[in-house]
Amino acid sequence: MIAFIVRRVFASIGVMIAVGLIAFSMFRYVGDPVNQMVGVETSVAEQAQLREELGLNDPAIVQALRFLGHAARFDFGVSYQFKEPVADLIGARMPATLELAFVASILSLVAGIPMGVYAALHRDSALSRLFQALSLIGISLPTFLTGILLITLFSVTLGWLPSFGRGEVVRLGPWWTTGFLTVSGLKSLIMPATTLALFQMTLIMRLVRAEMLEVLRADYIRFARARGLSESAIHFRHALKNTLVPVITIVGLQLGSIVAFSIITETVFAWPGMGQLFLQSIQNVDIPIMAAYLLFIALMFVIINLVVDILYVSIDPRLRASLHGMRG
Amino acid sequence: MSRADDLAKSGPAPPSLIARLRDNDLAASFLSSKTTVAAGLIALILIVAGLAAPLIAPTDPFNPAANFLMDSLTPPRFAAGGDPRFLLGTDDQGRDLWSAILYGLRISLMIGLLSVLLGGAIGVALGLIAGYAGGWIDSMIMRVADVQLTFPAILIALLLDGVAHALLQKSNREETAFLVLVAAIGLSFWVQYARTVRGSTMVEKNRDYVQAARLIGLSPACILVRHILPNVMGPVLVIATINLAIAIITEATLSFLGVGLPPTEPSLGTLIRIGQNFLFSGEWWIVAFPSLALAILVLSVNLLGDWLRDALNPRLK
Numbered sequence: 089m090i091a092f093i094v095r096r097v098f099a100s101i102g103v104m105i106a107v108g109l110i111a112f113s114m115f116r117y118v119g120d121p122v123n124q125m126v127g128v129e130t131s132v133a134e135q136a137q138l139r140e141e142l143g144l145n146d147p148a149i150v151q152a153l154r155f156l157g158h159a160a161r162f163d164f165g166v167s168y169q170f171k172e173p174v175a176d177l178i179g180a181r182m183p184a185t186l187e188l189a190f191v192a193s194i195l196s197l198v199a200g201i202p203m204g205v206y207a208a209l210h211r212d213s214a215l216s217r218l219f220q221a222l223s224l225i226g227i228s229l230p231t232f233l234t235g236i237l238l239i240t241l242f243s244v245t246l247g248w249l250p251s252f253g254r255g256e257v258v259r260l261g262p263w264w265t266t267g268f269l270t271v272s273g274l275k276s277l278i279m280p281a282t283t284l285a286l287f288q289m290t291l292i293m294r295l296v297r298a299e300m301l302e303v304l305r306a307d308y309i310r311f312a313r314a315r316g317l318s319e320s321a322i323h324f325r326h327a328l329k330n331t332l333v334p335v336i337t338i339v340g341l342q343l344g345s346i347v348a349f350s351i352i353t354e355t356v357f358a359w360p361g362m363g364q365l366f367l368q369s370i371q372n373v374d375i376p377i378m379a380a381y382l383l384f385i386a387l388m389f390v391i392i393n394l395v396v397d398i399l400y401v402s403i404d405p406r407l408r409a410s411l412h413g414m415r416g
Numbered sequence: 417m418s419r420a421d422d423l424a425k426s427g428p429a430p431p432s433l434i435a436r437l438r439d440n441d442l443a444a445s446f447l448s449s450k451t452t453v454a455a456g457l458i459a460l461i462l463i464v465a466g467l468a469a470p471l472i473a474p475t476d477p478f479n480p481a482a483n484f485l486m487d488s489l490t491p492p493r494f495a496a497g498g499d500p501r502f503l504l505g506t507d508d509q510g511r512d513l514w515s516a517i518l519y520g521l522r523i524s525l526m527i528g529l530l531s532v533l534l535g536g537a538i539g540v541a542l543g544l545i546a547g548y549a550g551g552w553i554d555s556m557i558m559r560v561a562d563v564q565l566t567f568p569a570i571l572i573a574l575l576l577d578g579v580a581h582a583l584l585q586k587s588n589r590e591e592t593a594f595l596v597l598v599a600a601i602g603l604s605f606w607v608q609y610a611r612t613v614r615g616s617t618m619v620e621k622n623r624d625y626v627q628a629a630r631l632i633g634l635s636p637a638c639i640l641v642r643h644i645l646p647n648v649m650g651p652v653l654v655i656a657t658i659n660l661a662i663a664i665i666t667e668a669t670l671s672f673l674g675v676g677l678p679p680t681e682p683s684l685g686t687l688i689r690i691g692q693n694f695l696f697s698g699e700w701w702i703v704a705f706p707s708l709a710l711a712i713l714v715l716s717v718n719l720l721g722d723w724l725r726d727a728l729n730p731r732l733k
Contacts, residue, residue, distance in 0.1 A: 106563050118582045224722070228715040230665045232672045233707050236692060240703075244695055251696075345568040352570075355673055356692075370578035370675055378578055389566045 089401065096397050100390040105156065107386040111379035112155040115165075116148070118375055164380035169372045174380045178362055183264045184254055185361035188353070189346045191277060192284035196346075197339070200289040204296025205331075208304065209323060219293065226290030231349060235283040235356035242279060250276050252358035280357045284350055288342050295338055299331045306330075333403055340396035344389045445727045455719035462713050466522040473515035477682065507690055507702050509679075516682055517709050523683040524713065527597050528664040532656050534602030535663075539609025540652060544640045546610065547617025558614070561607045572604035573666055577675050593677050601666050605659050609652060616648040650728050657721035661714050668710055684710040 115121065122139050130138075139145060143154060158164070164174035203223075207216040229237075243251035255272030257265040267273025303309065304327055312322045351363035358364075362381065369377035446452055465472065506512055546557040564572065580596045620626060621644065629639045670676035671685030679686055684706045691703025 103563055103566060107566070114579060118579050224718060225715065228661065228718045229711055230668055230672075230714070232669060232688070233711060236688070236695070236703060236707065239695060240700075348568045348571045351574070352669055352673065366574075367673055367675070370574060370581070373578070373582040375582065378575065382575065385571060386566055393566075 092401060093398060096394055100394050103390055104383075104386060107383060108156045108159055109152060111159070111382050112152050114382075115155065115375050115379050116144075116151060118373075121375070159380075159383055164383075165376045167369070167377050168374045169368070170374075174376045177365060177377065178380055178384065179263060181360060181362045181365050183266065184359060185347060185350055185354070185363060187267060188277065188280055188284060188350055188359060188361060189343075191281040192288070192346050192350075193343045195281055195285035196288040196292055196342075199285070200292030201296055201335075203289075204293040205300060205323075205328060207293065207297045208300035211301070223290040223293050226286050227294075229286075231283060231287055231352045232356050234286050235279070235353060238279045238283060239356070249279050251279075254360060276357075280353050280359055283356065284346060284353045287349070288346055291342060292335075292339055296331060296335055299334055300327060303327045303330045333400070336399060336403070337396050340392045340399075341389070344385075344392045347388060348385055446723065449723065451719060452723040455716040455723075458712060459716040459720060462521060462709075462716065463525060465518055466525045469515075469518040469522040473512075473518045475512045475515045477511045477516040477519050507687070508694070513687075513701065513705055516687055517684070517706055520682055520684040520687050520706060521709060521713065523594075523677065523681070524664050524667055524685075524710070527594065527601065527667045527683070528660050530598045531601035531605070531663045531667075532660050534598060535605035535659065536609050536652065536656050538602070539606035540613050540645070540648075542606065543610035543613025544617050544644065544648075547614040548621055548636065548640055548644070550618075554614070557610065561610055564604075564607050569601075569604040569662070570666055570669060573600040573670060574673075574675065576600035576603055577670060581675070593681070597667055597670060597676055600670075601663050604666070605663065608655055608659070612651045612655060613648050616651065617644055620644045620647050654721065654725045654728055657717065657724050661717040661721060664710075664714055664717065684713075 121142065121144065122135050143151060146154075162175045166172065167174050167177055170177060203219050207219045210216050226234075239251045242249045250272070253276060254267045255274075255276035256270040257267050257273055258269045259265050267277055309322060309327060312326050317326075348363075350359075350361060351367055353359065354361045354363040355367060362384070365377060366381040368374070369381070446456070470476075507516065542557050546554040567575075577596060577600045580592075580600065584592055584596070617640075626639060626643060629643050634642075667676060667683060668685030668688070671683045672689045674689060677683045677686050679690060682690070687706035688703055688710070691699075691701075691706060694700075694702050
């Protein structure tokens with residue numbers, strides 16, 4: 089078990105270094121960093137001096153190692169458009185995105201899993217058909233359309249909910265601002281979180297339903313029924329448990345992609361988070377922010393993957409037994 | 417189901433995609449579901465409408481000379497204050513929305529199809545090579561795939577788009593936007609094809625017919641393209657259909673976010689982006705009709721993809 093975890097950790101570090109090198113080559117070779125940092129009136133001599141100070145004349149490998157070293161300490165340099173340290177810019181917007189992603193994740197799990205289980209157990213009932221139809225619409229409606237639809241209904245027509253921003257936020261400590269503690273903060277959260285959750289929820293529901301149907305066909309379910317176990321014991325103790333094993337992997341990755349998808353939601357609802365910052369940096373070719381965001385998302389996915397892998401092994405005894413054979 | 421199963425068990429290789437498509441089962445399963453037939457018809461109408469946009473659209477939305485600012489923000493013909501010239505009203509620049517939607521549909525479909533072709537071609541080629549060659553080539557390709565799989569496709573597309581914009585001159589951004597989008601979306605989708613094709617190739621390459629082809633001295637390229645490729649295409653077609661829907665959504669999303677197609681060359685996403693600015697001022701039609709077109713397009717493609725997946729998967733019957 090320990091050896092397995094160590095191996096996974098090393099693999100994760102490998103992925104992070106690879107992504108770090110991609111981020112470095114973006115920073116170094118996509119456009120000229122010096123050109124981006126200085127104004128038009130800077131003399132050639134000053135530019136050369138800045139180039140030397142930044143170490144852009146060193147061999148590429150030295151620069152790459154320096155970039156990775158700085159990145160490991162969350163130092164991504166200065167944003168081209170805001171002239172502020174990237175780490176501060178991202179740090180200031182992180183709470184907004186993480187709170188939104190957290191609420192959306194909970195929402196998609198709490199609604200998606202029961203809907204999937206129900207749709208698998210009562211395959212032909214009217215409600216399951218409704219769920220199936222809803223899930224197809226949920227997958228077919230792009231996230232930004234869902235957002236616009238909600239705004240049209242609840243802000244424009246009914247006027248119940250605010251259509252943009254985070255509402256009033258409360259400062260907790262030096263790094264965190266929260267919208268959970270004010271009425272306007274909570275009200276502002278409802279529509280963005282629903283928008284963000286809807287797509288993931290439909291995915292989770294479809295996945296749980298498909299896996300559950302697969303499991304319900306297995307022999308041991310038939311034997312359990314032959315043994316005279318009650319339907320609820322079969323469904324929830326035997327079937328659901330085995331359904332959740334493969335579901336965990338995909339759900340874990342889905343939750344990670346919620347943060348990435350929040351780029352869209354944040355744009356629709358003018359939510360002051362990291363996604364908006366990233367989008368601005370793409371429009372203005374602000375490479376340091378793009379590189380830092382790339383690394384942040386990679387780090388998050390790597391951690392989620394690692395946790396999922398470890399969970400997987402501790403949940404599934406078959407994997408524990410065959411651990412020596414697999415993943416060479 | 418029994419026929420497909422028998423074939424798979426008795427023959428040395430499962431029936432090729434063409435054979436399965438010719439099989440009556442598929443046609444029968446298509447016709448047996450009313451939803452699928454409806455989705456197929458709607459998708460067909462939308463594709464034809466998009467392709468024929470220059471012929472059926474009353475005006476050319478790309479031609480600034482044909483649009484007049486005095487006509488801007490006209491409501492649809494059937495609403496109060498509508499103008500009989502504009503079936504679905506006009507946008508803020510006086511463009512006929514019906515024409516803009518037809519052209520937008522055309523652009524969305526073209527980008528979707530081209531990027532699926534690009535991603536599919538790259539993915540299938542790399543999957544075939546990885547599965548057939550094995551060894552370090554295989555592990556290198558799959559390592560890259562693993563790293564790319566770490567990120568959601570939309571993020572990859574956004575990043576590729578951003579890097580391309582940084583590399584290209586500002587002046588010709590508008591001309592290159594179309595190609596940049598196709599490349600960004602196509603490159604963000606190849607992993608899924610590569611993984612699937614690699615898996616099936618590893619199974620196929622040990623079958624007798626491949627051994628026979630190797631024995632009579634055919635080159636690896638010939639074996640891959642002429643013999644293995646037709647046998648691994650079934651799942652690829654399913655992935656491609658589902659990816660077409662995702663590619664259309666991705667293009668619309670990128671354009672909506674303002675990093676896709678410029679307002680002078682509007683896709684459905686760009687039109688929705690423009691329309692969103694008028695949500696609160698009452699000009700609802702600018703956002704409503706393009707959204708509806710996009711939703712119907714994606715829904716019908718998704719329904720076809722669902723049907724194809726079930727129809728080509730004998731396990732689900």
